[in-house]
Amino acid sequence: MRTLIAIFLFFFMLPAFAQQHKTKNVIIVSMDGYRWKELFGGADPGLLFNKKYTSQDSLWLVGKYWETDARTRREKLMPFVWQQIAKNGQLYGNRDLGNNVNVKNKYWFSYPGRSETFCGYYDSLINSNEYPDNPNENVLEFIDKQKEYHGKVVTFASWDAVARIINRDRNGMLVNIYEEDVKGPGLTTLQQEMNTLQHTMPEVFGQGERLDAITFAMAKAYMMADHPHVMYIDFGDTDDFAHEGKYDMYLDAAHKIDAMLGELWKYMQQDPFYKDNTTVLICPDHGRGYGDQWTSHGSKIVHANETYLMVMGPDSPPLGEVSTNGQIYQDQYAQTLAHLLGFHFTANHPVGEPVKGVQ
Ligand SMILES: [Zn+2]
Secondary structure (H helix, E strand, O other), rough: OOHHHHHHHHHHHHHHHHOOOOOOOEEEEOOOOOHHHHHHHHOHHHOOOOOOOOOOOOOHHHHHHOOHHHHHHHHOOHHHHHHHHHHOOOEEHHHHHHHEEOOOOOOOOHHHHHHHHHOOOOOOOOOOOOOOOOOOHHHHHHOOOOOOOOOOOEEEEEOOOOOOOHHHHHHOOOOEOOOOOOOOOOOOOHHHHHHHHHHHOOOOOOOOOOOOOHHHHHHHHHHHHHOEEEEEEEEEEEHHHHHOOOOHHHHHHHHHHHHHHHHHHHHHHHOOOOOOOOOEEEEOOOOOOHHHHHOOOOOOOOOOOOOEEEEEEEOOOOOOOOOEEEEEHHHHHHHHHHHHHOOOOOOOOOOOOOOOOOO
8 A cells, every 4th residue: 555655646746846856057137227118018109209219210210119019019129038938938027917026125226136136135235336245145156056056157247247246256156247258278269259359349338348249149159168057147238228318229239138038048949958957037137217217227216126027947837928916026036046946045144035936
C-alpha cells in the first residue's frame, strides 16, 4: 500500500516539481522612464500631434506610429511585446483595466528606482542619482554567490551610475557601463569589434550615458560568447529623449528596444543553453507625468510612480495582458527573480514578497 501511495505521489507531484524548476536563466531588462501609457496605448495623440514635441516630418511619424485603434497602435509601436509577450507571457500594469504597478519609493527617479528593483527594498536614505555605492545588498550578487552561478551574473548598462547602484566594487561582478570595454583573454572578434565601435558613436546624451544600441550589441556579443545565467540589461534612451521633450525620438527609442528584445529572444530560442529555460523580466525604473508633464518625473510629478512589469518564460502561465484588479510594487521583483531560479533572497535589509502568478 505504501509503495502504491509513493508511486501515486511521485507521478502526481512530478509535474508540479518539474514546473517549478524550468528556469535556469533570467534576463532582466530596464527601460528607463518608459510610460505605461505608451506600452498599453501606443502613441499618445495629445503628444504625437503636438508640434512642441515632434520635430521631424509629421507624415513620417503618423505613418510609422499612428493608427486610430489603440490596440493596433500599441502593436505598431511594440510588435514583439504584443505578438510574443502578450500571447506567451504576462503584462501587468494596465491601469485602465484596474491592474496597477507602482514604485514603492517616494522619489520617482532613477537611482532609487533601480535600487528598489534589485534590492527588493525601498531605502528612504537613497534619494539622489549621485548617491555613492549602494549599501543595500542586491539580488544579483546574492545569485552570484550561489554555486553554479558564480561569475555568471552580469550587467550591461547605458548609464554609468548603474555601477554604483549594483555596487560592483563590493561584489566584483561584471557591470559594464558607458565607455568601458569588455576585457578578458578570450574575447571573440565580435566582442572586440563592439568594444571599438562604442568609441566611434556620437555622444548624443553627453557624458555618462551611451546609446542603447551599443549597450545591446555588447550584451548580446557577451551572451553569445560566455553564456551568463543572469543578465541585467539597462536601457536609457527613452528617459533621455523624454527629458529633451522629443516625443518622436522617445517613441522610436521604445520601438527599437522592442526590436532588441525580439532579437534577443530569437537568439535565445536558437541557443540550447537558453532555449525553453530562460525567463525574461522587463520593467521601467519609474514612470512620468501625463499631458505636458510627460517630459518629467520625480515626486512632484503626479503619476510618475506608475509603472508595469512584463514576464515571459517557461514557468510563467501565459496570462497575457492581465485585466483583473491587482497591485504590484517594484520591491517585489528581486524576490520574484530569486524564486524563478529556485532561491530565496535574503539580505542586510527586508525584501518584498515575490509577485504571485509569475510562477
Ligand atoms: Zn530613470
